[in-house]
Amino acid sequence: MHDAIALVKERLSAIPIIRLDWIEPAPMGIDAGFDIIVEMDVAGRSRQLACEIKSRGEPSIIMSAIFRLKRNLNTQSEPLVPVVIAPYLSSEARNICRENSVGYFDFFGNAYLALDEIYIERELEGRPTAERRELKSLFKPKSARILRILLRDPGRSWRVTELADVAKVSLGQVSNVRGKLIEREWASVTPDGVRLIRPDALLDDWRNGYEAPTGPRLEFHTTLHGPALERALADCLCIRDGKGVAALASFSAAKWLAPYGRVGSHFLYTDRQGLERLKMHLQLSPAPRGANVVVTLLDDDGPFLDTVEPAPGIICTSAVQTYLDLHDAGERGREAADHLRRLCLKWV
Numbered sequence: 397m398h399d400a401i402a403l404v405k406e407r408l409s410a411i412p413i414i415r416l417d418w419i420e421p422a423p424m425g426i427d428a429g430f431d432i433i434v435e436m437d438v439a440g441r442s443r444q445l446a447c448e449i450k451s452r453g454e455p456s457i458i459m460s461a462i463f464r465l466k467r468n469l470n471t472q473s474e475p476l477v478p479v480v481i482a483p484y485l486s487s488e489a490r491n492i493c494r495e496n497s498v499g500y501f502d503f504f505g506n507a508y509l510a511l512d513e514i515y516i517e518r519e520l521e522g523r524p525t526a527e528r529r530e531l532k533s534l535f536k537p538k539s540a541r542i543l544r545i546l547l548r549d550p551g552r553s554w555r556v557t558e559l560a561d562v563a564k565v566s567l568g569q570v571s572n573v574r575g576k577l578i579e580r581e582w583a584s585v586t587p588d589g590v591r592l593i594r595p596d597a598l599l600d601d602w603r604n605g606y607e608a609p610t611g612p613r614l615e616f617h618t619t620l621h622g623p624a625l626e627r628a629l630a631d632c633l634c635i636r637d638g639k640g641v642a643a644l645a646s647f648s649a650a651k652w653l654a655p656y657g658r659v660g661s662h663f664l665y666t667d668r669q670g671l672e673r674l675k676m677h678l679q680l681s682p683a684p685r686g687a688n689v690v691v692t693l694l695d696d697d698g699p700f701l702d703t704v705e706p707a708p709g710i711i712c713t714s715a716v717q718t719y720l721d722l723h724d725a726g727e728r729g730r731e732a733a734d735h736l737r738r739l740c741l742k743w744v
Contacts, residue, residue, distance in 0.1 A: 397421060397431065399503070400449045400481045404434060407501055411514060413439045422446070430465055430478070438513045445499070445509075446476040453482035453502060455581035458489040462496050477511065484524050488581060488597060528605070534576050535602050537609070537696040538565050542573045543602065544702045546583070547716045550595040550743050553588035563701065595743045599716065606720045609665065611694045615687035616680035618662075625662075625678070630709025632670075632677035640669030642711070643703045645692070646721040647732065649712035653704070654736040657728070662689045663721075665699055665713065715740040 401419055408414050415437040422433050434445035446469060448461050458480055465478040479499040482489075485506055493500045499509035499516075504524050509516040523531070533539065541563040546554065559570045574590050577583035582598045583590050592598065620628055633642050643649070646663040650656060666674055671693055674680060680689055694700075702714040712718065719741060722733035 397449065400447070401432060403481065403501055403503060404432065404445075404447065404479075407507055407516075408434070408436060411516065413514065430468060430476075432481075433476075434479075438511060441513060443511060443513075444474060444476045445479050446472075447479040447481050450480065450482045452579075453485040453489050454579040455486065455488045455492055456579050458482070458485065458492055459581075462492065462498050465498065466496075477509075479509065484527050486523075486527075486580070488594075490519070530576075531601060531605050532607075534573065535605055535607070537698050538569055539573050540602075541565055541698045541701060542570055543598065544698065544714065544716060546577075546590075546592050547595055547599065548702050548714065550592040553586045553591040555589040558589070599719070599741070603720060603723050606724055608721065608724055609692065609694050609696065609699055611692050614671075614691045614693060615683050616675075616678075616689040616691065617683035617687055618678045618680055618689050620678060626710070628677045628679075632673040633709065633711040640667055640671070640673045641697070641700050642666035642670035642674055643700060644710065644712045645699070646713075646718065646725060647729070649718040650722060650732050650736055652706040652710055652712050653715055653718055654732075654739040656732040656735040660688060664689070664691045665694050666691055667694060667697060 404419060405416065408416055417435040417437060419432065419434045422430055430446040430448045432447040432449065434447065436443050446465060448465050450457055450461050461480050462478070465480070469476050469478060477499060479501065480493055481501050483502060484504045485493070485500055485502045490500060490506060490508065494508060497510070501507050505518060505520045507516055507518040542559055542565060545559060545563050556567055556570045556574065560567045563570070574583065577590070577598070578585065582592060582594045584593045618625070629644070633644070643665050644652065644663065645665045647659040648663045664674065671691060674691060678689065699713050699717050702717070703711050704714055705711055713721070715736060719733050719736050722729040722736060
């Protein structure tokens with residue numbers, strides 16, 4: 397409470413035409429719909445703010461706070477301006493406040509207040525360390541397995557047990573991810589289970605915090621090219637008979653999903669048995685220099701859960717995984733990623 401009061405004082409005192417008369421906790425008789433009352437003079441006009449303090453700033457929490465604020469303000473005899481205060485408000489939460497004509501302050505530095513006499517808006521890039529850490533955990537390999545399945549068909553509703561089975565993770569892992577998605581209003585609960593409602597927002601944050609799949613990165617050379625290479629790939633990709641698994645990735649997957657320019661190297665993900673198949677069928681030889689085949693031996697097989705087959709025998713990472721890898725590959729990769737997203741990742 398005291399920190400929130402100090403924050404409001406600091407933000408408002410910096411505005412020359414504002415004179416703070418008093419700021420204190422709301423009277424005990426008022427429902428918890430707001431916590432602080434601010435009395436101030438703005439260019440000669442008396443104004444009152446009703447502020448609610450929240451310990452977290454996820455969109456669902458802020459939407460609930462706004463509902464409570466507005467419900468309480470309807471019972472007050474004096475006109476009060478609603479304001480939400482939280483440690484950090486995401487861009488989604490800030491948009492919700494603005495759309496509902498509610499002001500906000502957060503301890504990260506974001507601020508918004510629109511009155512007849514003044515307009516305050518401050519938007520800062522980045523996120524607090526704790527927020528970045530929590531988001532990062534959502535995109536770790538085990539959690540990412542669940543996100544891949546949801547993004548494959550955002551309109552579908554999933555039971556927790558179904559998701560756990562398809563993603564090959566525990567029920568607790570699914571419940572944890574499900575809760576985080578709902579908190580951020582990226583997903584909602586339907587009678588048939590959980591489904592995504594804002595897949596683009598989810599993909600944006602995953603892209604911004606993306607870490608490429610881990611595993612040894614091996615470089616080889618092949619003399620195969622053109623149709624001969626494609627036939628060899630069709631013979632060895634994504635064999636799920638206990639003899640290994642492999643898939644085209646990054647620029648090589650984009651060539652089949654949404655072609656955008658040419659690159660001289662071929663990129664693949666594989667497991668240990670799949671690597672042996674690749675070596676044999678693609679006639680790979682170690683290449684300390686002049687490599688034209690880059691193979692990542694994955695520590696986690698999550699990227700194989702949602703592979704696609706754009707042509708017979710040609711197995712690629714999904715559009716989502718390919719987009720993330722391209723965006724992580726530098727400026728040229730980002731151009732290819734944007735092109736792929738326009739063609740393959742348009743959700744209604």
